Amino acid sequence: MEIGVLGAGSMGAGIAQVASQAGHKVVLCDLSEEQLSKAKANLGKVMLRLVEKGRLSELEANDIQRRINYSTDMGDFKNAGLVIEAIVENIKVKKDVFATLENIVNDTCVLASNTSSLSIASIAAACKQPERVMGIHFFNPAPLMPLVEIIPAVQTDENKLNKTKYLIDSWKKVTVLTKDTPGFIVNRVARPFYGEALKIYEEGVADFATIDWAMTELGGFRMGPFTLMDYIGNDINYTVTESVFKAFYYDPRYRPSFTQKRHAEAGWLGRKSGRGYFNYAEGAEKALP
Numbered sequence: 001m002e003i004g005v006l007g008a009g010s011m012g013a014g015i016a017q018v019a020s021q022a023g024h025k026v027v028l029c030d031l032s033e034e035q036l037s038k039a040k041a042n043l044g045k046v047m048l049r050l051v052e053k054g055r056l057s058e059l060e061a062n063d064i065q066r067r068i069n070y071s072t073d074m075g076d077f078k079n080a081g082l083v084i085e086a087i088v089e090n091i092k093v094k095k096d097v098f099a100t101l102e103n104i105v106n107d108t109c110v111l112a113s114n115t116s117s118l119s120i121a122s123i124a125a126a127c128k129q130p131e132r133v134m135g136i137h138f139f140n141p142a143p144l145m146p147l148v149e150i151i152p153a154v155q156t157d158e159n160k161l162n163k164t165k166y167l168i169d170s171w172k173k174v175t176v177l178t179k180d181t182p183g184f185i186v187n188r189v190a191r192p193f194y195g196e197a198l199k200i201y202e203e204g205v206a207d208f209a210t211i212d213w214a215m216t217e218l219g220g221f222r223m224g225p226f227t228l229m230d231y232i233g234n235d236i237n238y239t240v241t242e243s244v245f246k247a248f249y250y251d252p253r254y255r256p257s258f259t260q261k262r263h264a265e266a267g268w269l270g271r272k273s274g275r276g277y278f279n280y281a282e283g284a285e286k287a288l289p
């Protein structure tokens with residue numbers, strides 16, 4: 001089966017790699033040529049590392065790269081059996097894209113969103129065949145994180161859901177079915193982790209580095225909240241918090257933070273922009289004031 005992935009950012013590029021590693025022909029599509037080139041170059045580096053470590057043969061690495069076609073034209077999804085969308089976390093944009101996608105793909109193609117927080121029912125409602133729409137939520141980085149949340153909308157056909165779940169299981173992922181509620185399982189549990197860390201910083205209790213140090217060295221977490229937010233991207237993380245906050249009728253437990261909003265507005269997005277709560281520029285001191 002051919003797989004389409006829309007959006008070649010942090011998530012889309014990783015999902016394309018996962019699908020190609022599972023043996024599928026993949027079309028990775030983005031509006032931006034630059035993002036596509038970046039995704040292709042990054043995959044080249046990742047493959048080289050895996051070959052050096054002996055985890056892949058040179059032949060396998062070449063095949064994985066060759067199976068992915070890069071395109072700026074969604075028309076190239078016409079032969080896909082599954083399209084996974086991983087573009088900006090905005091309900092209007094996603095709905096428009098799904099309505100357009102439906103006019104491109106064949107009648108049996110399943111359409112999935114990698115959204116972290118938005119309503120799958122609402123995305124499905126933009127389609128003429130809402131029963132073929134579902135959420136398939138990978139975690140970052142998609143090639144390394146085993147968990148994938150599978151989210152049926154109220155409209156989703158059970159047969160299509162089961163077949164898709166089985167397909168993702170066959171990609172050596174661990175799938176969990178979750179209801180279509182804001183943030184699903186993991187992003188809902190994670191909101192207070194980020195939110196409380198940001199409050200601690202805003203109250204002047206401790207700085208970013210100290211909070212992360214306490215959580216990793218003493219708390220046993222693999223990554224501190226600020227390192228993790230920089231990894232996810234502060235733009236995406238802020239938008240997800242805002243979306244969960246609104247979707248839970250402005251429950252103060254999920255209230256977004258101005259610190260995070262200002263970081264997103266300033267373009268301090270984290271690793272992908274070179275600066276976030278920490279500095280990722282080459283040779284720079286990691287911690288920022």
Ligand code: NAI
Nearest residue numbers: 007008009010011030031032035086087089115116140232
């Ligand atoms: P990103 O900002 O890294 O990448 C988004 C990509 O979509 C960009 O390359 C952009 O050029 C492209 N794009 C935007 N509009 C488009 C359109 N109409 N057609 C084609 N391409 C378009 O975003 P990221 O982090 O990859 O997130 C994507 C989705 O995945 C979001 O819905 C997000 O909530 C979700 N997600 C993000 C995670 C993370 O840790 N960053 C984890 C799991 C899900």
